[in-house]
Amino acid sequence: MNNQPIDYAARQRKIRRLAMLLGLAAFGMLGFGYLLVPIYNVMCKAFGINGKTNEQPIAYNAADPVDKSRWVTIEFVTSRNNQMPWEFNPLVKKIRVHPGEINRIAFYAKNDSDHEMMVQAIPSVTPGLAAKHLKKTECFCFTQQSLKAGESMDMPVLFHIDRDLPKEVNEMTLSYTMFDITHMKHKKNANAGKIS
Amino acid sequence: MAEVITHETEHHHYEPGHEKTLGAKIARWVFTTNHKDIGTLYLWLSFLMFFVAGGMALLIRTELFMPGARFISPEFFNQMTTMHGLIMVFGVVMPALTGLANWQIPLMIGAPDMALPRLNNWSFWLLPFAFLLLISTFFIEGPAPNFGWTFYAPLSTQYGPPSTDFMIFAIHLMGLSSIMGAINIIATIINMRAPGMSYMKMPVFAWSWFITAFLLLGIMPVLAGCVTMMLTDRHFGTSFFNAAGGGDPLLFQHLFWFFGHPEVYVLILPAFGIISEILPTFSRKKIFGYRFMVYAIVVIAVLSYVVWAHHMFTTGIPLASELFFMYATMIIAVPTGVKVFNWTATMFKGSLSFETPMLFAIGFLFMFTFGGFSGLMLAIVPADVQYQDSYFVVAHFHYVLMSGSVYAIMAAIYYWLPKWCGYMYCEKLGKWHFWLTTLGMNITFFVMHFLGLAGMPRRIPDYPLQFEDFNRIATIGAFILGFSQLIFLYNVIKTIRGKNRVKASAEVWEGHHGLEWTVASPAPYHTFSTPPKID
Numbered sequence: 001m002n003n004q005p006i007d008y009a010a011r012q013r014k015i016r017r018l019a020m021l022l023g024l025a026a027f028g029m030l031g032f033g034y035l036l037v038p039i040y041n042v043m044c045k046a047f048g049i050n051g052k053t054n055e056q057p058i059a060y061n062a063a064d065p066v067d068k069s070r071w072v073t074i075e076f077v078t079s080r081n082n083q084m085p086w087e088f089n090p091l092v093k094k095i096r097v098h099p100g101e102i103n104r105i106a107f108y109a110k111n112d113s114d115h116e117m118m119v120q121a122i123p124s125v126t127p128g129l130a131a132k133h134l135k136k137t138e139c140f141c142f143t144q145q146s147l148k149a150g151e152s153m154d155m156p157v158l159f160h161i162d163r164d165l166p167k168e169v170n171e172m173t174l175s176y177t178m179f180d181i182t183h184m185k186h187k188k189n190a191n192a193g194k195i196s
Numbered sequence: 197m198a199e200v201i202t203h204e205t206e207h208h209h210y211e212p213g214h215e216k217t218l219g220a221k222i223a224r225w226v227f228t229t230n231h232k233d234i235g236t237l238y239l240w241l242s243f244l245m246f247f248v249a250g251g252m253a254l255l256i257r258t259e260l261f262m263p264g265a266r267f268i269s270p271e272f273f274n275q276m277t278t279m280h281g282l283i284m285v286f287g288v289v290m291p292a293l294t295g296l297a298n299w300q301i302p303l304m305i306g307a308p309d310m311a312l313p314r315l316n317n318w319s320f321w322l323l324p325f326a327f328l329l330l331i332s333t334f335f336i337e338g339p340a341p342n343f344g345w346t347f348y349a350p351l352s353t354q355y356g357p358p359s360t361d362f363m364i365f366a367i368h369l370m371g372l373s374s375i376m377g378a379i380n381i382i383a384t385i386i387n388m389r390a391p392g393m394s395y396m397k398m399p400v401f402a403w404s405w406f407i408t409a410f411l412l413l414g415i416m417p418v419l420a421g422c423v424t425m426m427l428t429d430r431h432f433g434t435s436f437f438n439a440a441g442g443g444d445p446l447l448f449q450h451l452f453w454f455f456g457h458p459e460v461y462v463l464i465l466p467a468f469g470i471i472s473e474i475l476p477t478f479s480r481k482k483i484f485g486y487r488f489m490v491y492a493i494v495v496i497a498v499l500s501y502v503v504w505a506h507h508m509f510t511t512g513i514p515l516a517s518e519l520f521f522m523y524a525t526m527i528i529a530v531p532t533g534v535k536v537f538n539w540t541a542t543m544f545k546g547s548l549s550f551e552t553p554m555l556f557a558i559g560f561l562f563m564f565t566f567g568g569f570s571g572l573m574l575a576i577v578p579a580d581v582q583y584q585d586s587y588f589v590v591a592h593f594h595y596v597l598m599s600g601s602v603y604a605i606m607a608a609i610y611y612w613l614p615k616w617c618g619y620m621y622c623e624k625l626g627k628w629h630f631w632l633t634t635l636g637m638n639i640t641f642f643v644m645h646f647l648g649l650a651g652m653p654r655r656i657p658d659y660p661l662q663f664e665d666f667n668r669i670a671t672i673g674a675f676i677l678g679f680s681q682l683i684f685l686y687n688v689i690k691t692i693r694g695k696n697r698v699k700a701s702a703e704v705w706e707g708h709h710g711l712e713w714t715v716a717s718p719a720p721y722h723t724f725s726t727p728p729k730i731d
Binding site for chain 2: 006011014015018019022023025026027028029030032033034036037040041044047049050051055081082120122126128129177179180181184
């Protein structure tokens with residue numbers, strides 16, 4: 001009926017090759033899905049868009065000038081994930097600082113449970129875009145903390161606000177959420193240095 | 197467009213209907229590689245799931261009939277909303293559209309079958325097991341998945357019930373099925389077109405599925421990766437979404453919606469294709485602006501990849517991203533508008549007749565556009581801050597999914613059923629079905645806009661007194677909507693059994709166009725073994 005007959009064998013080969021190719025593309029997209037994880041982390045870090053603060057200590061240079069003309073109010077907020085049986089509070093709720101000066105604050109933690117627990121605090125800053133200007137020299141969130149039943153401690157944070165903080169930011173909130181990681185298989189320090 | 201087609205072939209082909217034993221009858225369906233058989237299987241699975249998930253919707257609406265009612269427990273209510281959403285999306289709309297693709301694409305492009313018939317068999321037969329796995333969660337210890345169909349981490353990771361793992365594997369199976377189906381459709385359209393059937397001669401339905409298949413190929417693997425991350429977070433100590441381990445729950449939402457937004461176009465693009473077949477037939481005109489209809493589908497598909505964060509406006513993403521995603525989302529209204537205007541122009545000065553498929557298509561045109569407008573409202577960031585997670589969102593996506601995708605599927609079934617089984621459906625029952633569905637649909641979902649604007653959150657089993665009136669109306673509408681689907685079921689069964697006694701001609705419709713109407717009704721088991729001639 002048609003002028004040129006269809007070459008069925010050639011068509012079958014073409015179909016086979018195309019199906020393989022599309023199958024590979026699907027695998028490629030699976031890989032891309034996983035690739036989105038580091039891409040996300042790198043983007044958040046590069047643009048400082050997720051309210052995350054530095055995970056490694058940043059040295060404070062005492063020689064750097066302090067911007068005495070500006071005041072920034074910083075509030076401290078805490079929460080406990082899943083209502084874990086700890087007390088966890090900032091010792092000071094709010095401080096006023098100059099950009100460039102070093103500040104030391106502390107958080108109180110007490111294990112109210114009847115067994116030893118290991119915890120990890122995760123910081124977050126609002127407004128998110130200001131997070132990269134809050135630089136910590138020392139923080140209890142760099143490592144995990146462990147307390148025996150009924151034990152308590154004060155956990156220090158040493159930080160400064162850098163002088164590049166955008167002009168419109170006058171207030172910041174630093175929040176910590178405490179997670180129970182006693183039973184977690186891979187603790188955060190196991191992959192210390194990982195970008196996130 | 198096409199000339200006569202012969203069905204006689206040199207080889208002896210298997211013909212069904214002569215199986216003697218029950219085993220042989222079952223084996224016919226289990227081992228079938230015929231695109232028509234597989235299309236039928238997909239459609240029946242979808243029909244069954246439609247009633248399962250619809251039943252869940254009625255339980256939800258019964259619970260919400262009055263405040264404080266305890267018809268079902270709040271825990272069970274959460275399982276109902278979750279499973280209703282999951283099954284309607286993955287178990288009803290997707291299989292129905294794939295079933296239509298299986299039946300119609302080879303018929304429309306003049307191919308004897310799909311390019312990879314055995315793969316086709318496998319893609320279907322994964323699905324019943326996926327849904328057995330998903331629905332079995334009701335019968336095992338602990339609650340069924342109860343965190344909403346979007347299964348956000350950490351609700352589904354740290355706090356998810358043990359049955360979450362069943363859901364994860366069910367999604368893996370569905371994803372695998374969709375990917376194989378997509379590969380098959382692409383391979384069919386690229387290689388199996390009859391000589392002379394160039395790309396720009398293909399029916400819009402085939403085009404819409406061609407594009408959709410690429411969307412599926414791009415997003416289902418990402419969803420598979422996402423649920424695999426959930427699985428390893430739950431059991432193997434990874435911390436993709438766990439803040440305590442250095443992960444980020446927000447990352448889940450990015451991954452999910454990177455899949456989720458193109459997914460809604462997977463649900464609607466083939467519906468666009470269906471409407472583009474039906475409106476010309478009953479307007480007795482060619483489709484207006486064929487090329488632009490095709491281009492619009494391509495543009496929508498491309499844009500669908502860059503709008504996902506409009507589901508996340510209130511998660512604290514930066515202003516610049518909010519602006520980008522807001523404008524990108526609103527741009528989608530342009531190609532969609534092209535389609536809506538072209539459909540309207542197709543009907544303009546046509547000699548219209550209003551058989552059931554046409555009624556559903558016009559219903560689609562009105563109500564889908566309406567749902568599109570509420571979508572535009574949701575796209576505006578400051579407005580979305582108010583609307584998000586309210587009943588306004590529920591109203592919006594039911595208008596685009598129920599009176600969008602589902603209406604198109606119903607229109608398609610009425611439109612092609614005479615071709616599939618050789619008998620006309622009962623027009624009177626079809627009209628009853630349409631009008632009751634439309635009535636029920638609008639009574640149910642229209643008032644939900646007001647509930648949402650008044651501040652009623654979605655996914656709650658109880659609500660303050662002031663929302664009572666509208667909720668009652670919605671529940672009454674839901675029952676009209678739900679029970680009128682029984683008319684549909686009855687009509688379909690009656691037609692298949694030939695109880696209407698009206699044989700369908702090969703052309704079926706006066707204004708028919710396309711290759712599928714050149715084969716006899718019912719379509720023979722093997723068609724186009726010799727390719728048709730295309731002018």
